[in-house]
Structure formats: C-alpha cells, structure tokens
Amino acid sequence: MSTIASTEFWDLVKGAITLNPAAFEAIATSPQATRIAVNVLLLAGLSQAIGQSIILFINQVKPLRFLLSLILAAILFVFSYGFWIGSTWLVSGVVFRQTLDFWVFFYTIGLATAPQILSFLVALPYLGVPIQLGLSLWALLAFVLGFNAITGWGIWQTFACSVLGWFVLEILQRTIGKPIAALGKWLANTTAGTSLVTDLRGLENLLETGLQSTPPHQDDRRP
C-alpha cells in the first residue's frame, strides 16, 4: 500500500481520486479534517452544477443569476450530502450497532466524494454521458473505500447501510424535513429568477414550442 505524501488538501484529494486507501486514514491525522471535507464537498458540488448546467440554460437563466445559481448549487450540495452522511451515520448506529464518532464519519465520507470534483467533464458533448456513468462507479468505489477505512466493512454491508441511509433521508425529506427541502428549492428558484423545470419531460416541453417566424428581411437577400 502506498502512502500519502502529506495531509495537504490536494494530496488528500489526489489520494482519494486515485482510490488510495491511505488517504482515508491520513485525513484523520489532519487537524483541519472537517474543513478539508467541506471544501471537497463544495468543489464537488460546484463541479456537478457545472456539469449539469444545461438545465439552467434550458430554463433560460440570465448570466449573473447563472453564476449565483452555480454557487448556490455547490452550497446546497454540501448540505444535502451532509444530511445523507448524517442519516447513514444514524443507520450505522441504530441498525448496525456501530458506535462511530460523527465527525470522523463526516470527513472520511466527505473526502470520498473527491472523484465527483471531475463531474464538470459530464458537460462534454457526446462523451459526457459515458463519463457520467464512469464517474458514478468511481465515486461508489471511493465511498466503499472510505467506509471501509472507518468501519472495516465489506462492500455489501457498506452498500446496505448507505442505501438504508438514503432511504431514511428520503422519508425525512417527505415528512419532518419537508420545510428544509422546500427552503432549498425556494432558494434555487429565487436565485435563478424563474421556477426551474428539472424533470426530463418538462425540459423537453420547454424546447418543443413550435418554430416562429420573424418578418422577412428583404435587405438580407443577397443576389
């Protein structure tokens, strides 16, 4: 097993992206572990927002609001991912009887999102779709490694715990977490300056308004 050069931000990120298990152990030794994790999440969120910015374009968001929307998306990503880490931590404690320190859990899993910093590549024309698929598999591997570093669990147990965690989060969002989810949506819409359509069918509908003609420009007709 290779080691990590230092606990500097980029070294840790590089380690996590290259799926080096040492990175997940090394972050525990850093005094700024939580800040590093939040930064990774912010970057991953921003990158993902850029990768999916086509949604903002189709909704015809203007340039300044576009920029703000990207930043907001990055912040919202930190929160939503943070909540998921929280619910997974809860599940690991309640269901799997693991007593883990929440913050250790948070920064390790937070670092595991490092591969998603490359999410902006999803915006590449035509290649973007396979890249997206590859990145999600990659991120899953990093997640399993990170999980393994703290719990020593294998892939299936990790998977079960994270899916359960996701399930709990979904339930929370639809019940007591509803105001928070609504707040996030309201923030996104307000920043974009329009009620964002995000589902595929709705996006298609936006584009399918019929072609319109403009008055003919007679002078443009060259002989």
Place this chain on the structure above:
Amino acid sequence: MTPSPAPRIKPFWRWVLLAGLLALLLPGLPPLWQLLIGFITKIPALIRNLIEIGLLALLLSLLLMPLEALGWWAGWYGDPIQTTSNSLGQFQTTTPTPSAIARYVVYLDGIGQAKFDYLPDVERFLTDLTAVLPDDIQIIRGLMPYSPMNRPLTEDRPLSWFWNRADRLKVSGQGGFLGFFINLRNIFVVTISADSRYGPVYNRGTAQVIYNSLINHGYDPQSPVPITLIGFSGGGQISMGAAPYLKQALRSPIDIVSIAGVFSGNNNSLGLEHIYHLVGAKDPVERAGPIGFPKRWHVFFLSYWNRTKRMGKVSLIDLGPVGHQLPGGVMDPDLRLPSGETALQQTVNWVANILQGKAPLAELNPPRTLSNFDRYHAAPFNQPSFYPLHAAVARDRYQPVANWIGRLILPSLEQRQTQAIPFKVHHAPPAYRHLIGQVVTLAWSEDVRVQAYVAQVTKDVHFSPTAEYKSQQGGVYPTRLNHWRLVDPLESLAGALPVDAMIVALPDPIEVEANGMRLRIGHEPIQITGRYYGLVQFVSAIAPADPALAASPEYFRVVHYNRATQQFDGVEEVVYLPTVMLDDNHTAPFTNAGIERSPLNPTGWYIYGAPDARGQFVVQAIAPRALFQLQPTATVIGRRAVRTELKKTSWANLPAQKGKISSTLLSYTSASLQDPQRHWQEGSRALLVHVYGGIGGAQTEPSAQGPVYFGHFAFGVATVIRDPFTDELRFDMVYHQIYTQNPDGLIAGTMHWSRYMGDRQFGWIGIRPVADTLIQFAPFTGNYAVAPDQEKSPLDVLIRQLEVMMARYRIGDGTGGTYVGPANNCAQDSNQSLYAALKHMTRSRLTTDPDLQDWLAQNPEEAKRLRQLKRLGHDLKSQLMPWGSARADWSTEAAVLGSTLEDDPLKTLGRGLVSWRTVLPRVASDSITACFLRQGAIAWMLRTNQLGGDNPEIEPLAPITF
C-alpha cells in the same frame, strides 16, 4: 525537365577545405556541444508540456463548445428568434418567383465551412447541380449550419481573426494544419448536435435558421411544397437534427439527401418522407458514423435510425470507389470512375435524379406485399357483384338474414355528408322492397346518447409513418380515409377496406325517413355474410367433371329441414361451395371435402349465402346447428370442477377434438341450474366472452411458430331467439371485435357469427379452435328501470363502450392504425371497456339518486340485483387490477392507441403488467368467467375445433394460459 550537371570539385581540395573548417571551429565546439546536449535532454519534457497544453486547450474548447447553442437558447445573445434572422442565405441562381417553385432545396455544407462562402469544390458541385436541374427546383445556399445562430466563424467572435487566417490559408490550399482546426471545431459541433442533452437545443436553433431562411425566400408555411435538405458530411447530422423540428412546424413533406453524411441516428426521422444516403466505398470519414454512434449499431434496434430503416424510408446508395473530401472525394472533378464519369458528375447525377424523382431506386424499396384480403377479394365469389340483387330464393327453404341488408359505400371527398354515407340496399322489409338495388342515405340517429358516441370518436385521419408503411406491407388499413377531416364511425367502417365491400345488416331500432330514402341507426351496422340462410344436411358431394379436382368438390347435394316432420327430409337441391382462396401461408381457410361425413352433419348446418347469376345458391358461410341449440353436451358443477374444466379439460387433447364441438354448462352451485327455462327465455341475452387459438400442424401459421401462442379475446352478446325453421330456441351470436389492422381484412366492429366465424373465406370456422363462453347473470344482463336517456342494462353500457373502442381502433385515433402491444391489445382494450361500463353503472344515478333510493326501498328485487352488481364490480376490479389502483390511462379513458411498443417500451410494458390478467386472452376469459360464476351466474361454454371438411395439413392449437 532534365537535371543540370552539378559543378565538380576535385576530391583533394575537398579534403583540405574540410580540415581547415574543422581547425577553425574546434575551440568553440565543447560549449556548443553541451548546449546541444542540454537542449536535447529537455526536448521530451518540452514536447510533453506542449502536448499537455494542447490537450488541455482541446478539453477546454470542447467544454465551452456547447455554450454557443445553450447561450443562444437562454437568450444571452439577445432574443433567440431575432438572433437567427440575419444573412439567411440566397438562391443558387437568380431569384425566381416563389409561386413557380415546386421544390425547395436547402444545402448544408460539410465540416470544412468557416463562413457563408464555400470551398471551390463545393461551389463547383452546386454550379453543376443547378445546371442540370429544372427552374422549378431551387437551391438555397449560404447558411452556416455549424452555428445555432447562423453566425460564421470569421465574424463577430473573439477568435474570428484566427478563423479568418485559417480559412484564407485553407482556401489558398496552403494552410493544411490551420485548416484542420476548422474541421476539428466543426466536428465538435456535430457531436453537440448528436448529444442527447445539447442536441435538442442546438437542433432547435438550426431548424429555426432553416425555417427563417425558407420563409425569407418566399416559402409559404401553409403550402404543401416539398422540402429537401442536402447535407454534405457533417451537414448530414445537422439536417437530421433540424428536420424533426421543421416537420413539426410545416405540414409539407421533407426528405434528406445525405452526401457522405456523418450522423448519429438518434434524431426522430420517422416522420420524414425519405432519407437518401450516398456513400463511397473508400470513405473513412463517413464510417465514423456507423461505428462511433451507438444508435446506428444494429443492436439498438429500437433507435430512430434503425426503425426508419425498417420502415423502408432509407435508401443506401453506393458511390463506388470514392472517398470523402478532395482529392478522391465525392466532389472530385478529376477522379475518373470505371463508369467513365467523374466522381463529381456521379454525385451531381444522383442528387439531380433524386430531386426530380427519377433516381433508379425502385429496387431499393421493399416491394409492396399483397394482403390476404387482396388475395381473397380476387376471387369473383368474394365480390358483391357476384350475387345479383334481384335473384329470388325459395321462401320455404330460405329466410333473410335481417330486415335491412346492404353495402356501405364510401363517398368521394366532394360528396361527403356530415354523419351520413350512401347505402346500397340489398334487402329490405316488404314495404320497402322497391328500394332494393337503390342507393339510400344511412345516417346516425339524433338520440343524445348516439350523438355523444359519434362526437367522441370522430377524428381527423392522418396516417402515422408506421401505418403508412404497414399499409404497403400486406396490412389492410383505411388508406382511402388518409387526410380526411372529421371521420365518423360510419365512414371509418365504409372506408376500412380498400374497396366498397362492406356488407352489413342494420341493427334495430331503425328510423325510416323520406319513404326509406334516409335510414337512421343508433348502433354500429353489423358486418354479415350472405343475404339468406337455410338449414340443411349434406347428402353427397357431386364429383367434379375434371378428375384432377376430385379432392375439392364444389357442388353438394343437400336436403332441407322439414318443419312438419322435424327431420331432414324436406326439399333436396344442389348448392355451390366455391373453393376458397389460400392465405399467405398457403392454408385454405375452409375445406369442403368430407363435410358430409362430419360428426356435425346429422344435426344439420345453417348455410348463409345468396344465389349467383345462374340462380344457384352459393354457400358463403356455414354454421353447425348443434352449436346454437340450448342442449349442452356436458354439465360441470362446483367451483373446483369448473376451474379444472376452464384451465385444463376445455382445451385438452385438441388433435382428437378436430372437427368437433362441445357445449358445456358451467355453474358453481347446482341450485342455479334448476330452472333453465327462467334463464334462457326467448329474448334474453348473455355476455359472450370469446377466445380463439392458433393454426398448428404442417401448415402452422407464422405467429404460432414460437413457443407460445397468445390467441385473441373479444366480447359479444348472445341472444336467445326462436329459430324460424325448427321453432326451437337457439342462440344468435354477435361479436364486438376490438381487432388491430391485419392482413385478412378483418375489421374492428360488430360482427355476426356468420361473418366472423362462419364465413368460409374470411371467417375462422375451418381453421381456428374457438371458445365462446356465454354468461347469464341477471344483474348484469337484465334491464333496470332507468331514466329514458340512459342505457337500460349494464350490458348495454358495455356495448356502447365497446362501440367507442371499435371505432377508435378502426382509425387508430386518427393515426390510421392500431398495433398490438402488452398494454394495448384486444384483451386489454376489451377489458378497459368492461371497466368503464362497470364504473359508469356504479357511478350513475342508479345508486346515488335519492329519489331512486326511495324507489329501491319499495322494490327489493331490483335493489338486490343492484347489490349483486356492485359486488361483481368489486370482484372484477380486484381481478383485473390486482394492485388496487386502476391504470391511469384506463380511468381517464385516454389510452393512446396509435403508439407502438417501440415508442416507449418500458412504460408500455409497465402498463401491461399492472393489469396482467388481461394481457393473455385465455387468462382474461377465465378470470372474468370465474368472477361472474362466483356471484351466482351460469355460463355456457361453446367450443369449436376447425369444423367442416377434413384438412390434414392443420391442427388446432390452444392459446397459452397459466
């Protein structure tokens, strides 16, 4: 040119010179050497850095590439529509008058294009093409297809100085390397157009540019003037991407000529007229398309490209040993081909011929296939004109099939009337006998219920590409109705066949107006076969004069039923059973030979037909009397016994059953069978549940050659009538067939047993095993006291619902055709009607009106029936929709009929699964029968197994169940 001799220096002096030079340079050599070494060691790093920078720049530019299209749509460069309205190209030749143009052609250039002007080879191609085209075909040129805003690279961009320089060098033929950047940039654009996320935005932009350009050149968007997009190289993808949006905005036919086009195959090309794809054998660039774009691989058989290909809308044209660009490309004026013409001439000729409809493409299109209906109708005895209308029959032997019989005639477009069609009278009641042979008007009743039904199903008919294609491939589609507005159910019935051959009986009640010149009906006409029918026993076949035909006798001696003796000892005569035409599987739908030896012959046959020109009675349809008699061959009582009968016994041991029938009475309790007279009184009705099986044996039909055979499902109504020949009670059966378009010319609609089953040519009697289960359940089939504007019985509500569905099927909700899929097929849609009928009954005033509640309290018998009906509804609902909730498309009654499985495979499969019991015809039939029996109904199952003479080539095949 001859080489000039080099000046010679003597060898000695050469050496002296070299030594002197060396001595002079020697002191300076070591530092120079070190410098050189140092430089050489740094070269790899330098090259690596350069490559890295280059790759990063490439990645960055690729990432930024969609920005132009996305920013355009988001309005970052101004109004999206306005920004596409500059420099909209010009006609290739001098401006003609737009009204004289018969076809607009828009040229979209290849990836080498940087501005509105073209490279010299393209200019030459367009000049040569225009020279051979007639004046009424006009080419629009000068669009920039590699920008959603029609913006050239060389103007109004941060890097326009770079593109300008690259383009200048490229045109002059020196800037190979810089020119490559133009190609690279435009290749990126092609990938954007092909991208499933950016493509819609980008293609929307180019479509807007093309649209604006057409309008700017005098194109009338309301006109039907056809449009052709010519896409060279990357222009292929651009035209494929833009065409669907143009097709949405314009009604005119659009086709695409792709010259060595590179395209992705994921744009909806189904609606286009045709795609002509011209490719040379030495073209490496075009090859990138079928290799690099997965949607063009054969594995993705549901992709738009592959579906368009299957529909025969793609012509692949081989250009021979030709490459892509110059030299040696499709527009090379110097490359001589084996045929003697140049590559350029060849391309120009193909394109010019395609544009003028003269290209020798006939052999490329799939040939038109004959339908079974075409085959059958070719025989004179299958045409209405074979049976003179005034020929008389002996009234003691034959009875008319119905009071009013006639032929539906589809009027010409100019002679159309609202809600009415011409009707040629074939038979009329005695008071109107003078109308026989005349054409009267058949119209819909003005009753509100009838008008509501007609309004619900009246639709404009425009064939979908699939319907268009399938109508060429042996399917019987209402081709005569294509592009008709507001087609009502009478017209859709009259126009369902390619010729006016729809013979019908009019259903009661008939309103006779204007002394019979206008007849009004409230229900769909009943498709029938024959004008008269009689009851006979076959005595013997008359051997044909030609011994070669001995195996298929056509004339038979028959003896009629004698009412006085109740025996077959009446009048003897000879009837004519013309040998039927074979279907596309070479199977004869009916076999005459051996019919006199059939086990059904002793009880007799009903023969349906009419006299021919010689006065000879022609047997068009046939029906075994025993099947319709109220005399069961077996009775099965008890829940378990009935279940075994339905699941196993009724369809068991089929080969041995061939040529035989069975008539089995089913009930869960013996109590309900005690008083048969009460259940089967004259005039009482039963719900008919129909299932058919397949044709097996040596001549197994194609759809039964797989491991399972699905079969077919339909509802119908059986009425107990008194037989005019025997005076005994018997069943009279009518089907309400929800049937997709098919090669046999079987038209969705109300069909009498004599047509759907008994017809020797068009019916199933001779070739398919059939189960008709008649369900008698008073709460469902009986009448209720209701308001005058309501149907009296749940069965009537069901019939009305089925009529709606049948009319929708006939024109595919305006798309021309309906197709079988897991979510939409005969069984699913019949049961959607049943679901709608039950919902209607439980929701109607019957159960909610407070006045009625009082009335019900005073009429306990009626109230009891209603409660039973409600229980039946709940039971059926839990059976048909086991997961509790109705299919969303059922409860809103807005099921999409015209879609095929290919349009949305997952959703369609999902819809089918929710109502899985109704996917398989036999399972649906058994489930429904069981539901009724649970509520105390009695059922009568009538099974037939390939009746008539003996055909050793076929065997009955049971439909699948589990």
